[in-house]
Amino acid sequence: MNDNKFTENQYVTLRNLLSHQSGIIDPEDSFMELNSNVGIPSIVDLLKGHTPYCKVPIQVNYEPKSDFQYSDAGYCIIQLLIEDATGKPFEDIIDELIFQPLQMHNSSLAMTISEEKNDNFSCGHKKCGELADGKYAIYPYQAASGLWTTPSDLSILVIELINSLKGKSKIGLSVSKAKEIITSQGCKEWTGLGGV
Numbered sequence: 001m002n003d004n005k006f007t008e009n010q011y012v013t014l015r016n017l018l019s020h021q022s023g024i025i026d027p028e029d030s031f032m033e034l035n036s037n038v039g040i041p042s043i044v045d046l047l048k049g050h051t052p053y054c055k056v057p058i059q060v061n062y063e064p065k066s067d068f069q070y071s072d073a074g075y076c077i078i079q080l081l082i083e084d085a086t087g088k089p090f091e092d093i094i095d096e097l098i099f100q101p102l103q104m105h106n107s108s109l110a111m112t113i114s115e116e117k118n119d120n121f122s123c124g125h126k127k128c129g130e131l132a133d134g135k136y137a138i139y140p141y142q143a144a145s146g147l148w149t150t151p152s153d154l155s156i157l158v159i160e161l162i163n164s165l166k167g168k169s170k171i172g173l174s175v176s177k178a179k180e181i182i183t184s185q186g187c188k189e190w191t192g193l194g195g196v
């Protein structure tokens with residue numbers, strides 16, 4: 001991702017990416033479900049537009065912090081940043097720093113689901129209540145669309161945030177950082193870190 005006229009006055013920051021206010025708009029017809037015939041792309045190739053999942057390079061399309069645009073590409077950039085900074089795969093970092101310490105044993109960023117675990121995943125349904133085509137969808141970009149979890153595990157994460165606000169975090173989240181997570185960010189008062 002290169003600087004352009006939209007980043008002359010405002011650089012893209014991690015906070016912009018986390019709150020979907022980075023200036024990045026996902027290209028049309030991009031970031032679809034995993035195609036087993038194509039396989040899993042590298043995040044670098046994806047962001048450069050070298051895959052069927054994203055056929056054009058990701059770029060800043062408007063001045064950061066000036067608007068909200070939900071962006072899978074922004075979360076792919078976050079994933080790459082975390083992997084580059086730690087030298088570890090994204091799923092390993094999340095498992096090590098979040099899932100294991102919080103005992104979220106039914107949460108995963110796996111891009112394949114084994115037959116023995118297959119029955120533990122619920123099926124998708126349409127608005128009318130009809131079963132969606134296929135049992136579930138897997139996406140090849142973990143930070144953007146890769147979390148598989150349960151309501152119980154998700155509640156563990158919410159309880160961790162509440163405890164962090166009280167200064168009782170199990171994973172080292174400070175009170176000030178916990179407050180930032182629940183505080184509105186940027187140009188939209190309803191947008192926080194992690195989206196909406």
